[in-house]
C-alpha cells in the first residue's frame with residue numbers, strides 16, 4: 001500500500017475502511033541469516049537498511065514487547081546534528097541527511113519538522129564553548145549561527161532574559177534541527193522492512209544467546225529456539241542484560257530519563273529551546289502539547305518511571321526560563337531507560353564473539369541517531385567492516401582509553417553525560 005494525499009482523501013470520504021495492517025504478524029522460522037534483538041528505532045532501521053542497501057531479507061527482528069513500545073516511542077523527538085567532536089560530528093551529520101530524505105524513502109509521514117533548535121547560553125564561558133561547537137558544525141558542513149541576546153529576543157521574546165541567576169547571553173541556532181513524530185519513525189521503518197521480506201516478531205523475548213566454539217549460532221526466546229548466522233544486539237536500556245546473556249560486561253549503566261507534556265495549547269513555541277544550564281528543554285507538538293524534559297534521575301534503574309524530586313527540578317527550571325509556563329497544566333509524565341556509556345558516545349561494533357554485533361550507548365540522544373545508526377549497523381553486519389561515519393564507535397576504546405569521545409568533558413561517569 002502506497003500513501004499519497006489522494007489516498008488519504010479517498011479513504012477519508014469512504015469511512016477509512018480500506019486501510020490494511022502495515023506489517024505482517026509472522027510466526028518465527030527455525031533459522032535466519034540474521035537476527036536483530038530489539039524492535040526499537042535502531043533495530044527496525046537496521047533491518048530496513050539490511051534489506052534495502054544490502055539485499056539481505058532472510059532477517060528477523062525479535063521484540064519482547066510491541067514495536068515502538070520502548071524509548072523510540074517515549075522520547076521528546078528532537079533531531080539535530082550539533083555535535084563537536086570528530087567521530088560524533090560526521091555520524092550525526094550523516095544521520096540528519098537521512099532524516100531529510102526519510103519520508104520519501106519510507107513513503108511514510110514521520111512529521112519531520114525542521115523548526116530549528118536554539119541552545120541558550122548564560123555566561124561568557126558557555127558562549128565561547130558554543131562558538132567552538134558552532135565552528136565544528138560548520139566545518140562538518142552543517143549549519144550553525146551564534147546569536148546575540150537581541151537576536152534571541154527576536155525569536156523567543158517570552159523568555160526571562162534578565163533572570164538574576166541565568167541572564168541570557170545569546171544562543172547557538174541550528175536551523176536544520178527540529179522534531180519528528182517518534183512512533184511514526186518506528187512504524188515507517190517497520191513497514192519498510194516488512195515490505196522487503198523481513199519478519200517482525202513481537203512478544204518474543206530473547207532469554208539466551210547460543211555460542212559454539214566462539215561463534216554465535218542462534219538465540220533462545222520465549223517463542224522457541226531460533227538459529228542464526230549473525231545476531232545484532234540493539235536493545236538500548238537493556239543492553240547490559242542482553243549482552244550478559246553472551247557473557248559480556250558492557251561499559252554501560254541504565255538510568256531513567258523523564259519527560260512531560262502539557263494540555264494542548266494554541267501554537268506559542270515554534271522551535272526547540274534548550275536551557276542546558278538549568279536542565280530544561282521544550283518544544284510544542286503538532287497537537288498543541290508543550291513537550292519538555294530535563295536531566296536524568298541520577299540513579300541507575302531499570303524502572304521506566306521517574307521520581308518526584310526530578311519533576312520538581314524540571315518544573316523549577318521551566319519557571320526560571322519562561323514564567324508564563326506556570327499557567328499550563330501538566331497532562332502526563334513518563335520515563336524511559338537510557339543506555340548511558342562512560343564517555344556519552346555510542347558503540348556500533350563487533351564483539352569478541354564471531355557473528356555477534358553490538359549497538360548501544362545512545363544515552364538520551366539516540367532518537368536523532370535512528371537512521372544513521374540503522375544504516376551503519378546494517379553496513380557492519382552485512383559487510384563485516386565499519387561504515388565510515390560510525391567508524392570511531394568502537395567498543396575497545398573503553399579498555400584502551402584510545403578514541404574516547406567525551407563530548408561534554410564530564411569524565412568517566414555515566415550519569416553526567
Ligand SMILES: Cc1cc2nc3c(=O)[nH]c(=O)nc-3n(C[C@H](O)[C@H](O)[C@H](O)COP(=O)(O)OP(=O)(O)OC[C@H]3O[C@@H](n4cnc5c(N)ncnc54)[C@H](O)[C@@H]3O)c2cc1C
Nearest residue numbers: 038040041042064070071072076078206336365366367368
Ligand atoms: C524521556 C526521553 C526523552 C528522550 N529525548 C530524546 C530526544 O529528544 N532526542 C533524541 O535524539 N533522543 C532522545 N531520547 C533517547 C532515545 O529515545 C533513545 O536513545 C533511543 O530511542 C534508543 O534506541 P531504540 O529506539 O532502539 O530503543 P528502544 O525503543 O528502547 O528499543 C529497544 C527495544 O529492545 C527491546 N528489548 C529489550 N530487551 C529485549 C530482549 N531480551 N528480547 C527482545 N527485545 C528486547 C525493548 O522492548 C525495546 O523495544 C529520549 C529518551 C527518553 C526516555
